[in-house]
Amino acid sequence: MTTVRKKSEETAARTLDVYLASPRGFCAGVVLAVDIVELAIEKYGTPVYVKHQIVHNPIVVAETERKGAITVEQVSEVPEGAVVVFSAHGSPPSDYEEAKRRNLTVLDATCPLVTRVHNEAKKYAREGKKIILVGHRGHQEVIGSTGQTDMTLIDEREGIDVPEFEDDQEVAVLTQTTLSVRDTAAAIDEITEKYPNALVRNDICYATTNRQQAASQLAEVVELVLVIGAQNSSNCNRLKEVAESYGVKSHLINGPDEMDMSWFEGVNRVGITSGASTPESSVAAVIEAIDPKNVIHIGQGDENITFRLPAELKSVEKSPGVRTGVRR
Ligand code: SF4
Structure with a gap:
């Protein structure tokens, strides 16, 4: 951290502008x-x-x-x-x-948006439909969803191998909530080419969609995008891919300790975003280390969505220091 700050002072010398995506971070x-x-x-x-x-x-x-x-x-x-x-x-x-x-x-x-996918899967199975799930093999969400009922997984990273069903078979298509909007659309196009009457649910959640949209806006104006978050976060990886799809160099880092100041050489505009599981403190630490001249917000702004606590926890008093619903 100390090294990063020192290098930051030398390198950026408050010449960079940071473009900060909104929404970003916790969903x-x-x-x-x-x-x-x-x-x-x-x-x-x-x-x-x-x-x-x-x-x-x-x-x-x-x-x-x-x-x-x-x-x-x-x-x-x-x-x-x-x-x-x-x-x-x-x-x-x-x-x-x-x-x-x-x-x-x-x-x-x-x-609740993952539970909705589970409920859709069970409903369509009861109705006799064959279910195709577009998702990433091995991801925890896909393990949970494929466990609900019998379904065929298509992982677009492995190629899109659309299963063969009887001609009169009804088909329903579900998706993991945190996929790339663009790649998923391509996979769904291939599925519906084979099964034009397939019932297609767009299960990519609002948070994933909004963060990818803001990352696209970032990528249109900056020379480098930093996605703050963990390597095993699906939606962080998708944000990095969105930036790269615009030809913009992008790095996924947990925080300032993973920054390499050589990334900023010749760069005047840096975009920053973060995945749905990244605390805002990690974003703030990266901005502090970069020490930009200006921080410019870009995107449609904060979301106003909350989900209800389970009944058994609604009446629990929070101790001082227990945070809920903090903007992160
Ligand atoms: S990214 Fe957030 S809102 Fe979307 S499905 Fe995952 S936990 Fe739910």
């Missing part, structure tokens, strides 16, 4: 998930277990762990009778069944 689903962990700790005491990283950001995970959460990957790692929060990405039914067998108290932090 309503992430705010809800973090609140659920914090309020669960308030209500049940520590430890509260969290199955999978509550959201894909190491700073957010570390902060919940500092308060008393323990992150595990499998339900089988949670001690019998303990309290567990299921992460925002959603979980397959088998995880809930395992939790029941282990007598766990489950607080579900699945984003």
Whole structure:
């Protein structure tokens, strides 16, 4: 950090302008998930277990762990009778069944927009439709969604291999919520070419869509885009790809310690955005390290969406220091 600041002073000398995308950072689903962990700790005491990283950001995970959460990957790692929060990405039914067998108290932090995809999948399966899910193999959300019912996954990174169904078979197409709007449209075009009557749901969420749109606006005016967030965050990676699709160099970094000041040589306009699981403190730290001449906001502005807490946590009083709904 010290080195970065020193280099920043030498290199930028307040000659750069930073263009800051808005919206960026925490979405309503992430705010809800973090609140659920914090309020669960308030209500049940520590430890509260969290199955999978509550959201894909190491700073957010570390902060919940500092308060008393323990992150595990499998339900089988949670001690019998303990309290567990299921992460925002959603979980397959088998995880809930395992939790029941282990007598766990489950607080579900699945984003409501992911739950909507689960419900669509179950409904279309009941109606006899074949389901195609466009998503990234191995991503936690896709593990949760494919567990809901029988479906075929198309991961556009592996090529689009549209499955063969009977001619009169009804088909429904669902998507992961955090995909690239552009790449998904291309995958859906190929599917509907084969199945023109397919029922296509656009499940890419508002937060993903808005952040990608703001990143496009950034890329049109800057020479370099920094996406602040974690390498395993789907929507951070998609933001980087959006910038690159405009021919603009882009780097995905957690914070200023990962910056290389040579990136800024000959650059006057730097764009900054952040994924839906990135705390605003990480963005602020990068801006401070760059020390720009001006910070110019770009994009449609903040969102005004919130999701409701689960009933069992609504009446929990928050201790001082427990944050909810902070603009991040
Ligand atoms: S990125 Fe979208 S789907 Fe994921 S938690 Fe946020 S609002 Fe929900």
